[in-house]
Amino acid sequence: MANISYYTAEGLAKLKEELAELKTKGRSEVARQLAEARDKGDLSENAEYDAAKDAQGHLELKISKLEEIVGNARLIDDSNLDLNKALILSKVKIKNLNNNMVLDYTLVSEEEANLAAGKISVKSPIGKGLLGKEVGDIAEISVPAGKLKFEILEISR
Structure with missing residues (x-):
């Protein structure tokens, strides 16, 4: 397969x-x-x-x-992607509701992930949790340290 x-x-x-x-x-x-x-x-x-x-x-x-x-x-042909949802290649601005920290990430494939460059894998817990979310949505994501809540502030390409 x-x-x-x-x-x-x-x-x-x-x-x-x-x-x-x-x-x-x-x-x-x-x-x-x-x-x-x-x-x-x-x-x-x-x-x-x-x-x-x-x-x-x-x-x-x-x-x-x-x-x-x-x-x-x-x-990826990003010309056909829905700009209202967090998808692969989306630049997502999120706010961690636990500590009010604002973060910017680009959702990418696993091999392209580079946290220092702000690129996270869509297969990572946070990446999976953000996929399909829209601006204003709250993403509850389980990570090894516990549950995190992120508010989606902005989505762009």
């Missing part, structure tokens, strides 16, 4: 760039490490060779996962 994820053009480009880097530079680096380890003699007792083979396995697994993600990625 395909796990489809939605991305901005920028987020999808970053994933493709990372995949290309792993396939070229990553593979050539692992091949170099394997060649160096092979040159050191007996492979049956060569820890460097074993480490390089492990690194190769991890690299190929990461490449495989990224290929699957990119293959199931869909670009």
